[in-house]
Amino acid sequence: MKYFFKCFAFFLLVSCGPKKIKFERPVDTSSRPIEFQNKTSYDFPQKEISFNNKFDGARINGVSQINDTIFKIIIKPENTPINNSAYYSFEISSQSTQTIYLKFDYPQGYSHRYIPKQNWGDGWKITENKDLDFLDDKILLRLENIYGKGLISAQEIQNSNDVKNWINKILKNKSYINWVTIGETNLGRPIWVLDITKGSPTDKPLLLFFTRQHPPEVTGYFAFKSFVEELINNNPVAELFLNKYRVLAFPLVNPDGVDLGHWRHNAGGIDTNRDWGHYRQPEIKSIVNFIKKTKRKYNNKIVMGLDFHSTYYDVFYTNVERESTPYPKFLDQWFEGMEKNIPDYKVNEKASNSTQPVSKGWLLYANKAIGVTYEIGDETSREKIDLIGKTSAQVLMKLLTDY
Numbered sequence: 001m002k003y004f005f006k007c008f009a010f011f012l013l014v015s016c017g018p019k020k021i022k023f024e025r026p027v028d029t030s031s032r033p034i035e036f037q038n039k040t041s042y043d044f045p046q047k048e049i050s051f052n053n054k055f056d057g058a059r060i061n062g063v064s065q066i067n068d069t070i071f072k073i074i075i076k077p078e079n080t081p082i083n084n085s086a087y088y089s090f091e092i093s094s095q096s097t098q099t100i101y102l103k104f105d106y107p108q109g110y111s112h113r114y115i116p117k118q119n120w121g122d123g124w125k126i127t128e129n130k131d132l133d134f135l136d137d138k139i140l141l142r143l144e145n146i147y148g149k150g151l152i153s154a155q156e157i158q159n160s161n162d163v164k165n166w167i168n169k170i171l172k173n174k175s176y177i178n179w180v181t182i183g184e185t186n187l188g189r190p191i192w193v194l195d196i197t198k199g200s201p202t203d204k205p206l207l208l209f210f211t212r213q214h215p216p217e218v219t220g221y222f223a224f225k226s227f228v229e230e231l232i233n234n235n236p237v238a239e240l241f242l243n244k245y246r247v248l249a250f251p252l253v254n255p256d257g258v259d260l261g262h263w264r265h266n267a268g269g270i271d272t273n274r275d276w277g278h279y280r281q282p283e284i285k286s287i288v289n290f291i292k293k294t295k296r297k298y299n300n301k302i303v304m305g306l307d308f309h310s311t312y313y314d315v316f317y318t319n320v321e322r323e324s325t326p327y328p329k330f331l332d333q334w335f336e337g338m339e340k341n342i343p344d345y346k347v348n349e350k351a352s353n354s355t356q357p358v359s360k361g362w363l364l365y366a367n368k369a370i371g372v373t374y375e376i377g378d379e380t381s382r383e384k385i386d387l388i389g390k391t392s393a394q395v396l397m398k399l400l401t402d403y
């Protein structure tokens with residue numbers, strides 16, 4: 001009642017914020033403090049070696065020398081409690097050719113998740129098994145005959161600058177893509193959307209694509225990139241699709257978390273994928289407000305949303321409820337089409353209606369739309385991710401164009 005009167009009183013002056021959604025298991029997403037990393041260089045002059053975290057997306061919280069060849073790499077999360085996604089990323093510089101060992105150290109209760117990726121100037125490579133020793137829940141990484149500068153990272157570094165470069169690349173000769181800043185994070189970073197359609201956006205069904213709510217989930221972002229690149233490919237399938245539909249693609253939902261090298265949260269210390277009920281954090285608030293405004297102005301109706309993430313394996317989390325959505329048969333047909341077109345591929349679907357305030361639940365409960373959490377495995381091969389991303393977009397476009 002109070003909400004109604006407040007809205008009514010201001011009706012002529014301002015419009016009301018988006019309606020809050022009740023979830024079975026609500027989460028308090030009020031901001032909590034985070035601990036910032038000390039951005040510094042850890043130098044060991046006698047060994048002619050140093051480690052640093054002086055770039056966006058880096059994370060190390062300390063380095064100490066254990067003996068002549070072993071260094072302890074201390075990694076901490078931005079705050080606790082937190083999901084076990086022990087992300088790290090740093091640069092090593094060695095002025096002589098040498099073999100060293102890095103012992104990763106996470107706080108009590110947290111264990112190793114990501115196989116180290118390395119870039120010594122000739123592209124990212126996954127660390128081979130022979131160079132890894134698993135010690136209970138930690139790892140020992142062997143770096144053999146290293147010299148010069150190299151990056152060691154839980155996943156390939158994809159910070160906000162990398163995302164910006166990707167956007168600039170795909171925008172070339174594509175005047176039908178609008179790149180818009182729709183808000184600001186706690187630390188003043190822009191929140192971006194790519195608004196994509198051909199011809200007038202008015203009256204078109206609307207599709208929403210999200211990624212990087214969770215900073216280390218780079219493989220989900222890779223699938224998102226391949227997916228979006230397919231939507232804007234110069235071919236008849238994409239042409240027909242974009243004539244009929246409007247797409248809002250959010251390529252970096254949590255830029256503060258990404259650039260701060262966070263394990264999970266935004267700069268408000270919160271998992272943004274628990275904020276889709278009350279919209280307390282600026283990222284989700286800006287996104288939901290923008291969608292609401294856009295829908296109203298152009299008479300668009302949300303039909304579907306995919307939120308790209310990563311976990312230990314490939315999986316599509318779906319809602320059980322489908323009859324109230326615009327295309328109740330879509331998911332079965334989409335998965336069938338993907339299996340037909342990707343060799344040796346079986347879709348792993350887990351269906352349950354969301355009980356916590358996640359984007360998938362918001363899509364269903366607030367919009368009666370199809371909602372999917374599109375998860376890619378941390379170590380799924382990058383070629384396979386590209387194939388899954390592209391094929392899932394092709395099948396989706398064909399199905400939706402025919403409806």
Ligand SMILES: [Zn+2]
Binds near residue numbers: 214217309310
């Ligand atoms: Zn996630």
